[in-house]
Amino acid sequence: MKIIGPNSDHSDIELDPVKAYRRGRVLDAMLRSALPPPKRGVYRGTFEAFERMDEARMVDAARRLENA
């Protein structure tokens, strides 16, 4: 994917790991600000169970945006 226009230098491909790490941290901060915080603690389970937990938070975030 390429973003054209004023931000045309942006791409979702970044082959320099250090740049990728730094840009990724910015993206992560944006994602965190959009999602409800996770319920803290230690969990044991299947990877699928963790996936369901993540999806539930995504749905919760989508509902909050929908109702905003």
Place this chain on the structure above:
Amino acid sequence: MGGQAVRLNGFLRATEDVGVLLRPTRENGRKVKKALDFLPSSHELEPDWFEPKSGGPENIRVADDLIVDLLFVANGETFESVQPFVREIVVEDVPVRVLNIDGLLRTKTDYREKDILDKRVLTRIKQRLEHEPGEPSE
């Protein structure tokens, strides 16, 4: 492995967690608990949980300021099976052991939407690197 490793291999996407594939041993449990000591939730970790169980591997998640997924198997791949695909990358003076693209492709499923997208983009990057060797960045 996971989103952080995908990113270090070229596909810039957001991720919420750190995925670690490790050998299931009690000793690793002790090491992980010590390494994650800065996260209060990690104090609940029990090294015994890291020992293999007959009922199949059970993964562990530490959810705190960071979410850390501690996996013993990823799409059938284990710590041992992915060793040929481990590369070391130095990020801000810190050596990080991550899977290379071939290793990541093995750990991604064919049914998770996130995995399917990762596989598609990583495959594209791999093809590009094969055709344009030596190019440092986009």
